[in-house]
Amino acid sequence: MSHYSALKGYYHVRETIGSGGFAKVKLAYHNLTGDKVAIKIMDKRQLGEDLPRVRTEIDAMKVLSQQHICKLYQVIETEEKFFMILEYCPGGELFDYIVAKDRLLEEEARGFFRQIASAVAYIHDKGYAHRDLKPENLLLDEDQHLKMIDFGLCAKPQGGMQRHLATCCGSPAYAAPELVAGQEYLGSEADVWSMGVLLYALLCGFLPFDDDNIANLYKKIQSGKYDVPKWLTRESVKLLDDLLQVDPKKRIPIKHLLCHPWLLTGYDVPVSFKPKHKKRYIDEDCLTELSVFYNRRREDLKREINEWNYDYLTATYLLLLNRKHKKRPIRLISQH
Numbered sequence: 001m002s003h004y005s006a007l008k009g010y011y012h013v014r015e016t017i018g019s020g021g022f023a024k025v026k027l028a029y030h031n032l033t034g035d036k037v038a039i040k041i042m043d044k045r046q047l048g049e050d051l052p053r054v055r056t057e058i059d060a061m062k063v064l065s066q067q068h069i070c071k072l073y074q075v076i077e078t079e080e081k082f083f084m085i086l087e088y089c090p091g092g093e094l095f096d097y098i099v100a101k102d103r104l105l106e107e108e109a110r111g112f113f114r115q116i117a118s119a120v121a122y123i124h125d126k127g128y129a130h131r132d133l134k135p136e137n138l139l140l141d142e143d144q145h146l147k148m149i150d151f152g153l154c155a156k157p158q159g160g161m162q163r164h165l166a167t168c169c170g171s172p173a174y175a176a177p178e179l180v181a182g183q184e185y186l187g188s189e190a191d192v193w194s195m196g197v198l199l200y201a202l203l204c205g206f207l208p209f210d211d212d213n214i215a216n217l218y219k220k221i222q223s224g225k226y227d228v229p230k231w232l233t234r235e236s237v238k239l240l241d242d243l244l245q246v247d248p249k250k251r252i253p254i255k256h257l258l259c260h261p262w263l264l265t266g267y268d269v270p271v272s273f274k275p276k277h278k279k280r281y282i283d284e285d286c287l288t289e290l291s292v293f294y295n296r297r298r299e300d301l302k303r304e305i306n307e308w309n310y311d312y313l314t315a316t317y318l319l320l321l322n323r324k325h326k327k328r329p330i331r332l333i334s335q336h
């Protein structure tokens with residue numbers, strides 16, 4: 001196990017829990033709270049031309065703070081590496097959850113889809129589009145709540161969400177017809193299409209558009225035709241039809257989706273996308289624990305926390321806040 005000196009004294013790094021293209025994710029313990037975190041480690045040399053994506057994602061994660069988005073606690077950049085200290089999501093990928101159950105009943109699919117709609121509506125409201133929505137990018141935390149991850153392909157179009165994007169990206173099976181056709185597209189409309197593919201995967205256990213040959217896959221996506229298995233209810237089929245409209249202008253807008261009859265069934269309240277906790281407001285109890293531990297004036301600490309430098313103080317504050325929200329003791333462990 002190579003020892004990441006940049007983390008020494010702050011985090012106790014354990015095993016690798018995930019590895020993808022140019023990144024690996026390790027389990028770690030935050031020393032002062034003892035809480036578990038996930039650390040995404042990227043080697044700058046291996047990143048090559050993907051390096052700007054990392055900065056895009058880090059900038060996005062510093063803005064995006066909501067209960068259904070995996071939280072960024074700290075960023076450490078050295079000569080050779082980036083370290084993103086992230087919220088620990090031990091429930092694994094939604095993808096694996098669907099595979100294990102074959103497919104989900106409508107009620108369970110609705111519970112997840114409401115959380116996905118909440119996260120997507122929030123990032124769109126903040127002027128971002130995810131552009132790579134798929135079950136692999138939705139993790140479950142210890143309370144079975146969904147957390148959206150991997151904003152490496154997200155876009156914040158200059159001039160707002162009404163400006164078109166051009167770069168083709170994301171995973172083909174979840175990509176919108178206008179995107180695979182190479183046309184200009186709105187990130188928000190493309191995300192809604194991907195949500196349709198996601199909902200189909202939740203309800204059916206397989207993909208609406210699938211083919212080993214990429215050209216055939218694109219033809220199927222652009223045709224907009226997919227099988228409707230007999231177990232789908234009429235209401236589910238109606239929602240899928242609203243989401244999987246080939247013409248992006250006919251696709252249901254995310255704000256209408258939040259109060260769609262299918263999403264309301266059994267809940268009777270529209271999906272809320274507002275963050276549960278205000279970021280600007282510094283919690284007094286966490287501030288007390290920090291000021292005693294560091295022996296520093298509350299006012300100084302409050303000002304420093306409000307700079308949101310995403311340094312160790314940000315991470316420690318956010319982890320204490322996490323504890324408060326989960327009604328766990330707000331305390332730091334002194335390191336001798």
Ligand SMILES: COc1cc(O)cc(Nc2ccc(C(=O)Nc3ccccc3)c(OCCC[NH3+])c2)c1
Binds near residue numbers: 027037086090093
């Ligand atoms: C904003 O959040 C992000 C951004 C990003 O680019 C990547 C990630 N990736 C993460 C975050 C957390 C975990 C995790 O906690 N996994 C885990 C923990 C305990 C047991 C099993 C898994 C993560 O896992 C990667 C492997 C998942 N199959 C990735 C978050």
